[in-house]
Amino acid sequence: MTNDTGLAxxxxxxxxxxxxxxxxxxxxxxxxxxxxxxxxxxxxxxxxTRATCLAMSFLAREGHLxxxxxxxxxxxxxxxxxxxxxxxxxxxADRDRFLFSKGHAxxxxxxxxxxxxxxxxxxxxxxxxxxxxxxxxxCKLMLPPLEISSGSLGHGLGMGxxxxxxxxxxxRRGRVVxxxxxxxxxxGSVWEAAAFACAHRQERLIAIVDNNNMQAVGRTNxxxxxxxxxxKFQAFGWGVRTIDGNDIAAVLDAVxxxxxxxxxxxxxxxxxxxxxxxxxxxxxxxxxxxxxxADELRLALAELGAAPLIEVPA
Amino acid sequence: xxxxxSDALVQIARQDDKVIFLTGDLGFxxxxxxxxxxxxxxxxxxxxxxxxxxxxxxxALEGWRPIVYSIASFMTGRAYEQIRLAIGYHRLxxxxxxxxGGYTYADAGVTHxxxxxxxxxxxxxxxxxxxxxxxxxxxxxxxxxxxxxxxSYIRIGRFGxxxxxxxxxxxxxxxxxxxxxxxxxxxxxxxxxxxxxxxxEQLGREGIRPTLCHFHTVRPLDQAALGQLDDAGAFVxxxxxxxxxxxxxxxxxxxxxxxxxxxxxxxxxxxxLVLGNPKQQQLSREAGFDDNGIAAACRRLWSETRAxx
Numbered sequence: 001m002t003n004d005t006g007l008a009x010x011x012x013x014x015x016x017x018x019x020x021x022x023x024x025x026x027x028x029x030x031x032x033x034x035x036x037x038x039x040x041x042x043x044x045x046x047x048x049t050r051a052t053c054l055a056m057s058f059l060a061r062e063g064h065l066x067x068x069x070x071x072x073x074x075x076x077x078x079x080x081x082x083x084x085x086x087x088x089x090x091x092x093a094d095r096d097r098f099l100f101s102k103g104h105a106x107x108x109x110x111x112x113x114x115x116x117x118x119x120x121x122x123x124x125x126x127x128x129x130x131x132x133x134x135x136x137x138x139c140k141l142m143l144p145p146l147e148i149s150s151g152s153l154g155h156g157l158g159m160g161x162x163x164x165x166x167x168x169x170x171x172r173r174g175r176v177v178x179x180x181x182x183x184x185x186x187x188g189s190v191w192e193a194a195a196f197a198c199a200h201r202q203e204r205l206i207a208i209v210d211n212n213n214m215q216a217v218g219r220t221n222x223x224x225x226x227x228x229x230x231x232k233f234q235a236f237g238w239g240v241r242t243i244d245g246n247d248i249a250a251v252l253d254a255v256x257x258x259x260x261x262x263x264x265x266x267x268x269x270x271x272x273x274x275x276x277x278x279x280x281x282x283x284x285x286x287x288x289x290x291x292x293x294a295d296e297l298r299l300a301l302a303e304l305g306a307a308p309l310i311e312v313p314a
Numbered sequence: 315x316x317x318x319x320s321d322a323l324v325q326i327a328r329q330d331d332k333v334i335f336l337t338g339d340l341g342f343x344x345x346x347x348x349x350x351x352x353x354x355x356x357x358x359x360x361x362x363x364x365x366x367x368x369x370x371x372x373x374a375l376e377g378w379r380p381i382v383y384s385i386a387s388f389m390t391g392r393a394y395e396q397i398r399l400a401i402g403y404h405r406l407x408x409x410x411x412x413x414x415g416g417y418t419y420a421d422a423g424v425t426h427x428x429x430x431x432x433x434x435x436x437x438x439x440x441x442x443x444x445x446x447x448x449x450x451x452x453x454x455x456x457x458x459x460x461x462x463x464x465x466s467y468i469r470i471g472r473f474g475x476x477x478x479x480x481x482x483x484x485x486x487x488x489x490x491x492x493x494x495x496x497x498x499x500x501x502x503x504x505x506x507x508x509x510x511x512x513x514x515e516q517l518g519r520e521g522i523r524p525t526l527c528h529f530h531t532v533r534p535l536d537q538a539a540l541g542q543l544d545d546a547g548a549f550v551x552x553x554x555x556x557x558x559x560x561x562x563x564x565x566x567x568x569x570x571x572x573x574x575x576x577x578x579x580x581x582x583x584x585x586x587l588v589l590g591n592p593k594q595q596q597l598s599r600e601a602g603f604d605d606n607g608i609a610a611a612c613r614r615l616w617s618e619t620r621a622x623x
Contacts, residue, residue, distance in 0.1 A: 140404065147375070152399050158365050159400060162372020162380075169334075169354060170376065189396070192365035 038080075042248045045115060046076045047306035050277045052111045052124060055308035058297045060128030062136050063289040065281060066274035067181060068108035070212040070245070074179060074270055075112040077251035084174060087117040090145040094173040097147050097163050101156020102181035102210060103137040110134050114309065118145050125310040154187030156180060157207055161193050164202045175204040177255075183215040186224060191236065197265040198237030205265040206258050207238075210245060212274035214285050233267035245270025277304060315470040316413065318449030320344045322456045323381065327352050333460065334373055338366045338384035340413065363388050367396035367408075374406035379460055385419070386412025386428035386469060394434055401465045402438040408466075409459050410435065415445065415469030416504060416554035417583060417598075421591045428469075429583060432503070433559025435467035436533045442466040442486060443533040447507035448477045451530050454484035462486070471505050478511055487531050489539035495523030497619045498612055499546035499576075503529045503561040506552040506582075506603060513608035522616045524550070535564050541572075548577040548615040552603050557585050577618075579611055 053068045079085075084096045100109045107127055113119050119134075126132035133142045137151025148159055160178040167174060184190065197205050209229055213220045233240045239260030243250040251270065258266040274288070275281030278300045292300060297312065324347050327333045334355045335348060339362075349356045359366045363384055370380035382389070389412045390397070401408045412431045419426035435443045442462060446452045452470055459466040482490035492507070493514050502510045507528045514526050525546060527539055543549070549569075551562040562580035569576065581603040588597060598604040602611075 149399075149403055152395065154364070155368050155371075155396065155400050158368025158396075159372035159375070161365070162369035162374075163376050164372070165357070165369065166334075166373040166376030166378050169378070172376075189364035189368060192359075192362035193368065196359055196362070196365050196369060 051306040052308040053107045056127040062128040066287045067105040070272040071210045079116040097176045099156040099178040103150030121309045153184040154189040158193035182211045182220045194236040203259040208268045212272045214274035229269045239264045242269040245272035318452040332379045363393035367393045371400035381409045383411040386415040390431040410467045429556040445469040445504035489536040493526040495525045498524035499543045512605040547619040553582045
């Protein structure tokens with residue numbers, strides 16, 4: 001079902017329900033497992049993450065801001081202690097494996113890794129520069145704490161199913177969490193992997209789809225038809241939960257509650273806004289490639305009310 | 315070669331409990347022994363080559379030693395993206411197996427022709443590429459590849475290929491001198507070595523004695539072996555592979571880089587599609603790279619090189 005904006009109705013609802021610039025609406029603080037204080041702190045952290053992404057994009061002249069900003073809240077939630085990972089012991093055999101499969105949104109991932117202690121803040125300024133450990137698409141060979149290199153879409157879920165199988169076989173605890181973009185799910189390999197995960201009853205596997213409904217050159221629901229991610233993953237035998245993916249509390253709850261069905265892998269369909277947090281970028285496909293000017297950066301930072309973790313020369 | 319492969323697989327799995335086998339829904343009945351002994355280390359991912367390779371990469375990241383298996387044309391062509399990035403970019407020790415390489419399935423139609431498998435695999439970062447010539451080489455090379463720390467590809471044929479005996483050791487990366495002669499060096503890879511051995515026998519009765527040097531490993535190329543062929547004025551390179559990116563192309567490049575200028579004659583299938591569903595033997599006969607084709611080329615070169623000398 002589409003309305004006059006060309007968006008599917010459910011996407012449009014998410015937009016309408018969201019606070020200005022597509023940030024998560026204030027949570028009630030009632031009946032959630034996660035304390036309001038913790039959530040507030042994480043929301044402040046997410047502002048800092050976004051501000052730093054903008055600064056990195058500006059310094060590196062590297063785009064993909066809508067993709068990065070849409071998944072910030074998911075990443076902040078995961079790295080707030082929900083993932084069992086530690087910079088002190090990044091190869092711990094029983095750690096959770098987090099596979100960042102939407103590699104083009106790397107800036108957000110790098111900032112969250114730095115906030116979690118995996119990288120020095122200063123290194124974020126090298127993003128996208130020659131010789132940096134932080135290229136515009138993440139490289140495990142240069143940054144060993146990563147589980148995988150990414151940049152070519154459609155590999156993360158398949159590799160995640162292999163890791164899960166191997167962990168089960170070795171008697172390892174830990175979950176496998178794969179973050180994909182919705183455009184990534186155009187790739188057939190995602191669905192080959194989805195079928196495998198169901199066949200092998202991988203209930204400690206969680207796929208999160210950053211469903212911002214934006215692709216490089218179009219809208220996901222227009223390019224792929226109107227079958228929803230919920231229908232698709234359900235048809236592949238997964239337990240499915242749809243959330244507001246820019247609501248940190250909702251992300252935390254969903255991750256805490258997985259698996260949604262015993263013996264089945266879990267898909268979290270995270271309805272997000274591309275460019276969330278900056279009103280003039282939100283839901284604008286032009287910002288998939290655009291890089292902010294100095295004025296636009298100032299404007300965006302003022303709107304966020306947060307300072308980047310790296311210095312931007314005046 | 316298929317039986318040698320499945321036997322070697324069981325042997326290796328008994329010795330190394332990290333070995334895990336994944337198939338793209340192929341090998342009916344071939345792996346029953348393996349499945350009986352190691353049910354959890356056997357995965358049939360279905361007709362899903364991308365998943366076959368991505369899944370294996372994930373297993374390798376967890377410390378397992380995956381072997382992935384499908385028909386060579388699908389294994390190398392359809393899953394190339396996954397082999398290149400999930401295995402190659404991640405530098406993972408996955409053994410990729412292409413069953414029915416080259417024109418093993420010539421009569422099954424173009425979809426099943428794998429004349430580019432060696433070229434594609436040789437383009438993957440750090441990948442070792444082997445095309446054994448007989449079941450003995452399959453059995454010897456497989457465990458060596460699985461002990462290596464990088465990715466590798468092995469092309470295997472069908473069931474029931476002949477074996478040949480030689481005192482030359484079977485070691486990854488080292489060509490085998492199967493006969494030592496003069497003036498002409500026949501260089502082979504894969505199952506073509508059987509044709510070449512028969513050609514050498516034929517030619518011997520006529521007093522023509524070429525050297526036969528067999529390259530079961532196409533990459534890395536055994537340059538030391540090529541360096542021992544200084545006295546040969548002509549190389550006859552026999553490969554069941556496309557013109558580009560196979561043994562002949564590698565040998566020609568080596569000659570230029572090393573200021574060697576033998577006459578290089580490539581025998582093998584041509585560049586065009588093979589239509590009409592010929593049998594493998596028929597194709598090699600018609601395209602001139604079977605026993606008689608090799609012998610004929612050698613006779614021609616034998617008289618030419620004598621005239622030149």
